[in-house]
Amino acid sequence: MEILYLGDNSKTSTSFHRASALSRLGHNVNIYSPKDCINENMKSMLGNLFHYRTGYRFLQKKIVKWLTDILSKTPKPDLIWVNSGELLGVDCLKKLKELGCPVVLYNNDDPTGGRDKGRFYSLLKAIPYYDLIAVMREINIAEYKALGAKKVMQVMMSYDEVLHKPFSNIDDIPPQFKSDVAFIGTWMRFEKRDEFILTLINKGINVSIWGGRWPKSKYWNQLKPHYKGGALGGKDYIAAIQGAKICLGLLSKGNRDLYTRRSLEIPFIGGLFCAERTSTHMDMYAEGEEAVFWSSAEECAEVCLNLLNNDNLREQIRKGGREKVLKLKGGNEDICKKIIDNI
Structure with missing residues (x-):
């Protein structure tokens, strides 16, 4: 065509x-x-x-x-x-x-x-x-x-089968992209992402932040030691997700999001997806088996602390998420084919 x-x-x-x-x-x-x-x-x-x-x-x-x-x-x-x-x-x-x-x-x-x-x-x-x-x-x-x-x-938001292909060997991930808990995303006014992450930090969780506009946050002085750099793309993006023990997925309330592209990209890349407990997320993944969810920053901190102290559970959930996202058929090729078949 x-x-x-x-x-x-x-x-x-x-x-x-x-x-x-x-x-x-x-x-x-x-x-x-x-x-x-x-x-x-x-x-x-x-x-x-x-x-x-x-x-x-x-x-x-x-x-x-x-x-x-x-x-x-x-x-x-x-x-x-x-x-x-x-x-x-x-x-x-x-x-x-x-x-x-x-x-x-x-x-x-x-x-x-x-x-x-x-x-x-x-x-x-x-x-x-x-x-x-x-x-x-x-x-x-x-x-x-x-x-x-x-x-x-x-249709679902989608990952890309080629762009988001994970490293075949995790030893190839550069050390600067390895972390306990990672958040990759932009600081957004009124979304309170900075307050959320600061709560995790104050609970003793080592969060690594990548993304744009974070110096605009009123909490920048507290967040700065955890800031690793600007927006990521290509292999660096893959490395930061695959190199983290846990990956946060934060929604945009202004965009009425119940899930985002990260909801599919993170598990596809091989990260452990940790996100807000929404109806869509719970339809996509079995909680505690394929992803982990929370309803507040305090609950998120508890979930992360538990996972960081349990290597076997983390690996089990990470693998479950990867298997599930493939079954969801949420790749760009899958979604494009579905749209073309419809028209």
Whole structure:
């Protein structure tokens, strides 16, 4: 199948690896990033913030012109796959629909949840023009249909079968990535991740933190000794998860998350997944056998202390999680095939 893929094409992005999964399934994928045509408009912090808050509505003419140009030199597709879609408004979708093939939207954010203010203005206006929309949360289904969506399906967030392949020999993991308890993620205002981790530290747990924006935390002085560096990618990301005795999975309440990509990536890579006790997490994994859960920072601390003192139990749960995540079929190839079969 000839697929026109519109999404971030930087090789570190999840979008790029989803396109790669489509290629591995045997499709011919032409990937273009709408961001390429608006780089000039997004160079300054002010410009970036303005267009983010106004849902990119003032860039639509420029993006339509860019689309017209790439469509003129791209083989006629059998399918158009839009990843994220926040930059494409109604006129962009009308242009794509001229090609006479199905247009799919895959978005793992929560555009109808309101956390990101005006960011998804253009996307939400364009919802009725998609032939199929893949969402990650059950709550999104009715909300998209209320906006005029023709067809909505729920899929899991996914790991990538190639990008997230674990080290075959754990001795190859560099020592700087070995830890007792690891958290890999961004500091986010109002999410209280810093307070949560500080509670664990005060309970005597040695937490290693990787991710962006942590110096913004008001608890930075206490967290700084546990901070190991910025955002991780590639083999470093694998090493930090596989090299930890326990890996924390923290949710974004603003995004109405009941699970995240980490919920699948951590067990697939071979980490022991330790996360909030939600209905989705409990549907995915057997508690105490395939993952461990908690309902508060205090309970998380107790769980971690118990596991850190029990090597055999940790290994048993880690292996159980790895076996279960493979049964869930939550890889990029699995999810892409499911979407294409649906359309």
